Amino acid sequence: MKKTAIIPLRKNSKGIPGKNKKKMLGRPLFSWVLTEAVFSELDEVYVFTDDEEIIAYIKKEYFWTPKIKTLLRNDENASDTASTESAMIEFATTVNYDFDLLCLLQATSPQTTALDINNALKEVIGNKKTSALTVVNTHRFIWNEDGTPQNYDVFNRPRRQDFQGLLIENGAVYCTTKEAFISSKNRVSGTIGLVKMAEESLVEIDSLSDWDIVEKLLADRQKKKKIHQRIEYLILDVDGVFTDGCVYYDQNGEMAKKFDMRDGMGLEILRQNKVEVIVLTSENSELVAQRMKKLQLNQTFLGVKDKFSFLTHFLSERNSSFGAVAYVGDDVNDLANICSVGWSFTPADAVDIVKANADYVLTHASGAGAIRETCEILLKYNKRYEGI
Incomplete structure (x- = not known):
């Protein structure tokens, strides 16, 4: 089974200008998920972008792996109004649907790890789902605009440890079989598997304040993974x-x-x-x-x-x-x-x-x-x- 990923990148960004190339903990934002994808169980990873500077950077920096490839996307599907699905369809058509499983990875989710990607692949391949996506289990209490609670009884407020909470899409990883994508033209469809990620991965990068929060979370994550042994x-x-x-x-x-x-x-x-x-x-x-x-x-x-x-x-x-x-x-x-x-x-x-x-x-x-x-x-x- 050929497992292919696409990381769609746009040159222009209104919220944070040049967001994809902006340094997150000293690295271009997109490089965080790209590196994790390389060391995942994916067979190939395409960076699909209208930014030729990014393409040149990738060809220079990732010469050591044949797993990463680049494709230039058209201007129409790189506009502010274009949907991610339209970019996925353009990509699939460009490569003549030469994949068995298509995985969408979002550069704006730099906390995504190779394990998260592998778990999404496992949902489709191992657990026989048609598609899969990543979610976060949040224990927030949600309200409707009319002042009514959405997910709990105000007269019986549960303790956090007893509260099941809600599963919220975090926009990090999506996987679908080729057949399902051809049929639905959507990132997920059919029987959908859910992969839980850490709650902090729910923070989306829409503003500079979001950027600062995610950068701090990334730094803390890397430090927590440190192990001490003999230095070689x-x-x-x-x-x-x-x-x-x-x-x-x-x-x-x-x-x-x-x-x-x-x-x-x-x-x-x-x-x-x-x-x-x-x-x-x-x-x-x-x-x-x-x-x-x-x-x-x-x-x-x-x-x-x-x-x-x-x-x-x-x-x-x-x-x-x-x-x-x-x-x-x-x-x-x-x-x-x-x-x-x-x-x-x-x-x-x-x-x-x-x-x-x-x-x-x-x-x-x-x-x-x-x-x-x-x-x-x-x-x-x-x-x-x-x-x-």
């Missing part, structure tokens, strides 16, 4: 970590960056103690490439914008996890990893939002001993796992 990998950003964040230019372009020699010795000692050092930077700098070669850091990845997605792939390839990682970053594009790894560090002069989310704010500044300090902390930390 140290992941390092470059500008603002290895360097002081300054770049010197002449008329020919990038001319110089300043590195602290003591950091190199710290990394050498760390590698001798069986901690692999990986460099992960969004910049594509020949100077950085030369310096990392000098330090014999062969695992250097340049020009990576979506660091969280790349790191997820990197660890999956090595059958490892975020708990085995220490990470040092200084700016917003490091936030998702800062919130997710076993131990996260940030230099003393990092931006405030990173310092607020890191596990450890170093006493040394970027390019002035921050890496060396991290190495010494990790060497002491890993000693507790000796002999285990």
